Amino acid sequence: MSGPTVRDVAEVAQVSLATVDRVLNNRGGVSAKVVDRVKAAVVQTGYVRNLAAANLSRRRIYRFCFVVPSGDTGFVALLHAALAQEQQRLREEQVHVQIVPTRAFDVQDQVAALRKLDCDAVAVMASEAPEINEEIAALQAAGVRVVSLVADLPGSGRDAYVGPDNVVAGRTAAEFMGRFIKDTGNVLMIAGSLAARDHSERLLGFQMVMQERFGGCTLLPAAQGADDAARVEQIVVDTARTQPLAGIYAIGAGNRGLVRAVGTLDPKPTTIVHELTQTSREALRTGIFDLVIDQDIRAGVIAAVGVMRDLTEATTPPADAGRIKLNIYSRENIQ
Amino acid sequence: MSGPTVRDVAEVAQVSLATVDRVLNNRGGVSAKVVDRVKAAVVQTGYVRNLAAANLSRRRIYRFCFVVPSGDTGFVALLHAALAQEQQRLREEQVHVQIVPTRAFDVQDQVAALRKLDCDAVAVMASEAPEINEEIAALQAAGVRVVSLVADLPGSGRDAYVGPDNVVAGRTAAEFMGRFIKDTGNVLMIAGSLAARDHSERLLGFQMVMQERFGGCTLLPAAQGADDAARVEQIVVDTARTQPLAGIYAIGAGNRGLVRAVGTLDPKPTTIVHELTQTSREALRTGIFDLVIDQDIRAGVIAAVGVMRDLTEATTPPADAGRIKLNIYSRENIQ
DNA sequence: AGAATCCTGATTGACGTACCTCAAAAACTC
DNA sequence: GAGTTTTTGAGGTACGTCAATCAGGATTCT
Numbered sequence: 153m154s155g156p157t158v159r160d161v162a163e164v165a166q167v168s169l170a171t172v173d174r175v176l177n178n179r180g181g182v183s184a185k186v187v188d189r190v191k192a193a194v195v196q197t198g199y200v201r202n203l204a205a206a207n208l209s210r211r212r213i214y215r216f217c218f219v220v221p222s223g224d225t226g227f228v229a230l231l232h233a234a235l236a237q238e239q240q241r242l243r244e245e246q247v248h249v250q251i252v253p254t255r256a257f258d259v260q261d262q263v264a265a266l267r268k269l270d271c272d273a274v275a276v277m278a279s280e281a282p283e284i285n286e287e288i289a290a291l292q293a294a295g296v297r298v299v300s301l302v303a304d305l306p307g308s309g310r311d312a313y314v315g316p317d318n319v320v321a322g323r324t325a326a327e328f329m330g331r332f333i334k335d336t337g338n339v340l341m342i343a344g345s346l347a348a349r350d351h352s353e354r355l356l357g358f359q360m361v362m363q364e365r366f367g368g369c370t371l372l373p374a375a376q377g378a379d380d381a382a383r384v385e386q387i388v389v390d391t392a393r394t395q396p397l398a399g400i401y402a403i404g405a406g407n408r409g410l411v412r413a414v415g416t417l418d419p420k421p422t423t424i425v426h427e428l429t430q431t432s433r434e435a436l437r438t439g440i441f442d443l444v445i446d447q448d449i450r451a452g453v454i455a456a457v458g459v460m461r462d463l464t465e466a467t468t469p470p471a472d473a474g475r476i477k478l479n480i481y482s483r484e485n486i487q
Numbered sequence: 488m489s490g491p492t493v494r495d496v497a498e499v500a501q502v503s504l505a506t507v508d509r510v511l512n513n514r515g516g517v518s519a520k521v522v523d524r525v526k527a528a529v530v531q532t533g534y535v536r537n538l539a540a541a542n543l544s545r546r547r548i549y550r551f552c553f554v555v556p557s558g559d560t561g562f563v564a565l566l567h568a569a570l571a572q573e574q575q576r577l578r579e580e581q582v583h584v585q586i587v588p589t590r591a592f593d594v595q596d597q598v599a600a601l602r603k604l605d606c607d608a609v610a611v612m613a614s615e616a617p618e619i620n621e622e623i624a625a626l627q628a629a630g631v632r633v634v635s636l637v638a639d640l641p642g643s644g645r646d647a648y649v650g651p652d653n654v655v656a657g658r659t660a661a662e663f664m665g666r667f668i669k670d671t672g673n674v675l676m677i678a679g680s681l682a683a684r685d686h687s688e689r690l691l692g693f694q695m696v697m698q699e700r701f702g703g704c705t706l707l708p709a710a711q712g713a714d715d716a717a718r719v720e721q722i723v724v725d726t727a728r729t730q731p732l733a734g735i736y737a738i739g740a741g742n743r744g745l746v747r748a749v750g751t752l753d754p755k756p757t758t759i760v761h762e763l764t765q766t767s768r769e770a771l772r773t774g775i776f777d778l779v780i781d782q783d784i785r786a787g788v789i790a791a792v793g794v795m796r797d798l799t800e801a802t803t804p805p806a807d808a809g810r811i812k813l814n815i816y817s818r819e820n821i822q
Numbered sequence: 823a824g825a826a827t828c829c830t831g832a833t834t835g836a837c838g839t840a841c842c843t844c845a846a847a848a849a850c851t852c
Numbered sequence: 853g854a855g856t857t858t859t860t861g862a863g864g865t866a867c868g869t870c871a872a873t874c875a876g877g878a879t880t881c882t
Contacts, residue, residue: 155578157868168831173870181829203579204539205868208837212870244489244537323819332666361819477822480815484658484696487812492838503861508840518849518859540838543867 156197165193214247215271216460222253226405227427234449263287273297273460279347297463303350311463314456314474316447318350321478322357325424328443329399330366332422337398338370340391344379344404354403381409388413397421407431414440428481436483444481452476491532500528549582550606551795557588561740562762569784598622608632608795614682632798634791638685646798649791649809651782653685656813657692660759663778664734665701667757672733673705675726679714679739689738712741720744732756742766749775763816771818779816787811
């Protein structure tokens, strides 16, 4: 009725159940000859592991931490929501997720958070700073696997990065910006902080494509809005006073301020932002924003957990496991 | 560890395991009072049956069929590939997937395929036809749950639809078409067959938005290319001979022909197509296509299996379970 | 030769649910 | 109150895998 089991494999391979188990879960301690015989028997019988039974039986509990900036609006709020939601589901797969909120841009706070951890692996979303890199190295030395989330920390020697390709994100923004504004006019770029790797990479990608393919536009010097709505609003208002704006590319958070500022401008500049939040969704609908480039947070969390599990099991995760897709939203396909 | 078990329910309800079992699987022979107490305990403890363990115990194997058009290029080829790949993985979860290829546009062949089925649930990708609707009704009468895939069959009374919102797909295409061509010029729309629900819905959505918001464009009468490269090529060449083309919206398959035809036109019309295949990916890269609206096939297959499982278990699947996201690809974010 | 190491077999107890039996208790009937 | 029926309890086995232990045999080293 149901397919072949380990018993069938054992019988065909002429070995005991214990040996089949050792081979299947490569626990070692089996001679090469017998390993081959068992593997041949697996092929011959067409055995496939029964995942339900495996999970039922497995009693290993994974302890993972997510160290991410706190915040009750925008992207980080969605991230916390997604984490809380997955937490539920993951319980049933023996994965215990602890969420450690930190203060954004506060390196000392983030270092302190990392130091207190007690878990098998950790996913970190943080800006680049030598202190953080050191702390990550210390964690790894203590046997904790480290994954950078959303923003990469290439200098830290983290085991993996889970998030979108932010250079591609910036390039994509430029592609649509150039087409929408017909390759002419001033374009304002507003990042949160250039110390945040995701922001600097997006900026890089955006500038590359604008220069390569949309030479008719003028790129204004990149502004830094600290992911703060008031600051972002001020930047837009101040810039628009001195020169007409054809386009605005908002690389980080603070979109509420952007909505306020853009709403007052006439003609309205083409506005492209990141992350589909309540604010940006609404602004898309009303026509204040023209495009939103989003990363699927839920997919990111799930991917991060998967990669962390692979890393703690010492099985190398598939090469593209950490790559999160970019979703492009216009007013017609908001979900 | 993981959630509450039947044991917890029994304890809270002050009854034995056997009684909880009788209530949960309504085997009868339990007084109304006790039934209520057990049900209350289920709610109170938040008990959810562990499907894996249940299936393990009852040795249940799901048998699902996918009835989809055959084809060795384009979307259907990717669909078959995705199915074959998932087949492997699903075996581990005791889900046996059988793939039944049919001849596209051949209603009799599709009816014959449906009639031969022996399984718990079936996912069908087909055009609208009364014969097919009848066959689906017959399947349902025989206890087989039916899901429409990619293209809906609303007249058939299918249990669920799994696929993108194709009206939204068309609307999104129009949004970008209107912006890219600066709201002026002739736009050619090429469907495969208007009997295919996905095509007619996309066309509808596209026309709606073009008329509402991009009145400067002229929509040429919709052509039907039968998803055939040669036919599509011919349509484009013929149309372009008599009038200049600002944009082309290809709703169905046959993109190889589109590439050939568009490549010869000068100025090149803005071209928006569906489904990220080898052909469209390459055309995006070389600049022949400007935008590809894609549905994630893998996600679709996974969603279909999930919905089919829910249906066979007689648990209503979540409302949005069958909705597949649309992905928008430009030359900068092809993956 | 004896000791240490390595390989393998045999066995056992979870995991959460389904399904079955047997008997005791409780609720009815007349 | 004796007999009948209905309801409930207690207990077991099975599903397929994981994980662990213990013991015996083979191999290698000294």
